[in-house]
Amino acid sequence: MTFDYDLIVVGCGPAGFSCAMQSSKFDKKVLVVEANSDHLGGTWINTGTIPSKAIREAAKTIHRFHSQFGDEKGRRPFERFQMEDLLQYQQAILESKNRKVKEDLIKNEVDTVRGFGRLTDPHTVEVTDTDGSKKSYSAEKILLSTGSKPRPPANKIASNTEILDYESILDLTHIPRRLVIMGGGINAFEYATIFGSLGTRITILNDQQDYLTYLDHEIKEELKKAIAKRQITVWNGVTVNKIEKNDLRNCREVWFKTNQEDRIQVIETEHILYFGGYEPNTKDIGLEEQGIGLTEEKFIPVSEHYQTRVESVYAAGDVIGFPTLASVSFVQGRLASCHMFDIPSKNSSDNIPFGIYTIPEMAGIGLTEKDAEKLDLEVTVGRASYENVTQADLNHINEGLLKLVFSTKDLKLLGVHIIGENATDLIHIGQSVMTSNGDIRYFIQNVINYPSFTEAYRIAAFNGVNRVYKAGVKYRNILNS
Numbered sequence: 299m300t301f302d303y304d305l306i307v308v309g310c311g312p313a314g315f316s317c318a319m320q321s322s323k324f325d326k327k328v329l330v331v332e333a334n335s336d337h338l339g340g341t342w343i344n345t346g347t348i349p350s351k352a353i354r355e356a357a358k359t360i361h362r363f364h365s366q367f368g369d370e371k372g373r374r375p376f377e378r379f380q381m382e383d384l385l386q387y388q389q390a391i392l393e394s395k396n397r398k399v400k401e402d403l404i405k406n407e408v409d410t411v412r413g414f415g416r417l418t419d420p421h422t423v424e425v426t427d428t429d430g431s432k433k434s435y436s437a438e439k440i441l442l443s444t445g446s447k448p449r450p451p452a453n454k455i456a457s458n459t460e461i462l463d464y465e466s467i468l469d470l471t472h473i474p475r476r477l478v479i480m481g482g483g484i485n486a487f488e489y490a491t492i493f494g495s496l497g498t499r500i501t502i503l504n505d506q507q508d509y510l511t512y513l514d515h516e517i518k519e520e521l522k523k524a525i526a527k528r529q530i531t532v533w534n535g536v537t538v539n540k541i542e543k544n545d546l547r548n549c550r551e552v553w554f555k556t557n558q559e560d561r562i563q564v565i566e567t568e569h570i571l572y573f574g575g576y577e578p579n580t581k582d583i584g585l586e587e588q589g590i591g592l593t594e595e596k597f598i599p600v601s602e603h604y605q606t607r608v609e610s611v612y613a614a615g616d617v618i619g620f621p622t623l624a625s626v627s628f629v630q631g632r633l634a635s636c637h638m639f640d641i642p643s644k645n646s647s648d649n650i651p652f653g654i655y656t657i658p659e660m661a662g663i664g665l666t667e668k669d670a671e672k673l674d675l676e677v678t679v680g681r682a683s684y685e686n687v688t689q690a691d692l693n694h695i696n697e698g699l700l701k702l703v704f705s706t707k708d709l710k711l712l713g714v715h716i717i718g719e720n721a722t723d724l725i726h727i728g729q730s731v732m733t734s735n736g737d738i739r740y741f742i743q744n745v746i747n748y749p750s751f752t753e754a755y756r757i758a759a760f761n762g763v764n765r766v767y768k769a770g771v772k773y774r775n776i777l778n779s
């Protein structure tokens with residue numbers, strides 16, 4: 299049987315892009331179908347990862363400058379800078395990233411077509427153009443990587459007023475003085491600390507009893523201090539009853555109660571930002587008709603090789619559910635390509651790091667101290683406060699903690715947990731040591747650039763070794779073995 303292409307990729311976010319690129323390197327003829335007529339790059343470049351991180355960088359720069367040099371007129375950041383300044387900073391980055399994606403596809407001879415893709419048989423994708431015209435393309439393999447969109451509130455709680463989501467917040471015309479954020483996940487805390495750093499008064503209404511429960515307990519304590527410093531208030535166990543506009547007071551009112559108290563509280567705010575998770579783009583793409591089906595949570599079910607119930611059709615990225623990250627989608631797209639074209643490839647290690655781009659940022663990998671306790675492992679921790687890291691002094695940064703969790707017996711590194719500047723980069727040093735089965739002596743026996751944030755590893759390793767020594771193991775033996 300002959301096909302128009304070896305591979306058709308439906309949706310050009312990180313999963314689709316990496317699958318297309320990897321397949322082109324295998325000398326495969328690839329077509330990318332993208333529904334967005336303006337941009338390739340999906341949520342990754344246009345509404346999620348990159349825009350939020352670009353605005354964050356702009357906010358960090360403003361905050362750092364402002365806290366170090368102040369303002370001659372005593373203005374707060376949101377009085378001095380406009381949303382337009384942040385959006386301009388962001389726009390240049392989005393344009394450059396979109397351009398690079400387009401150029402990479404062209405350079406690698408990947409064809410692209412704009413329109414809505416739908417599977418019509420195991421080897422055919424029908425593409426509907428914006429003017430309604432349809433054209434079909436066939437391929438030996440197909441990847442569904444249509445991503446996700448913001449999930450709206452389940453109940454109709456807002457009358458006569460708008461609730462923002464991660465797409466519409468990018469249309470704000472000014473930096474709000476007050477912002478209520480509904481949600482208790484990563485995105486809620488990222489946006490809270492971005493606007494909190496600009497002087498916006500933030501209230502987070504979290505419907506769960508707690509938040510970010512997988513963080514190491516000491517990192518969470520540091521986060522709590524950091525958010526309190528930025529005047530961010532968090533309410534847990536919240537039910538929002540209604541949201542309405544108060545024209546008289548020119549504000550929006552959020553009526554809520556917590557499960558601790560019966561009384562209804564009302565907060566006045568300028569805007570409400572809602573983070574209720576992601577809704578996979580699985581509607582009308584031919585899943586039911588082709589027998590691919592959906593999981594209970596409405597994601598596409600796949601095997602460990604990202605293959606759906608139809609042998610020639612694969613799926614990757616947000617459409618297959620957890621962990622819905624660009625970082626993971628890149629890997630999934632590449633691994634799907636290797637499997638579809640029979641190219642051997644090692645699956646990545648089970649130890650997946652996470653990065654949370656709050657200000658200050660956080661990252662972690664492996665066991666927390668409490669995880670190790672639950673597993674009855676004998677572990678010791680080593681800590682480095684950023685107050686002792688010279689590079690942090692140079693940057694005028696006094697918040698941050700790097701924590702190593704290691705086996706007391708043989709010093710093997712079992713976990714790294716960081717809050718502070720460069721945490722999302724620093725974590726990969728710990729990841730390298732862990733994936734090569736290394737121990738904390740690595741950070742003592744190797745030269746580490748000075749000054750650098752990496753020095754935190756050396757300080758934490760010495761701190762850890764001192765504790766083991768106190769626990770009765772001979773120092774000399776530790777460092778010589």
Ligand SMILES: Cc1cc2nc3c(=O)[nH]c(=O)nc-3n(C[C@H](O)[C@H](O)[C@H](O)COP(=O)(O)OP(=O)(O)OC[C@H]3O[C@@H](n4cnc5c(N)ncnc54)[C@H](O)[C@@H]3O)c2cc1C
Pocket residue numbers: 308309310311312313314331332333334338339340341342343345346347348350351413414415416443444445446464485579583614615616617622623624625626627655
């Ligand atoms: C605010 C926010 C911040 C985030 N921050 C991070 C972060 O810091 N780090 C991180 O790793 N992840 C982050 N993420 C998650 C990350 O953006 C997503 O996990 C990632 O973009 C998913 O990639 P994807 O390839 O599945 O799809 P997407 O990036 O969603 O792209 C899917 C593409 O498919 C297209 N499409 C949809 N349906 C069709 C169709 N039928 N036919 C043709 N094309 C179609 C869409 O137009 C889109 O271009 C963040 C997300 C949000 C919302």
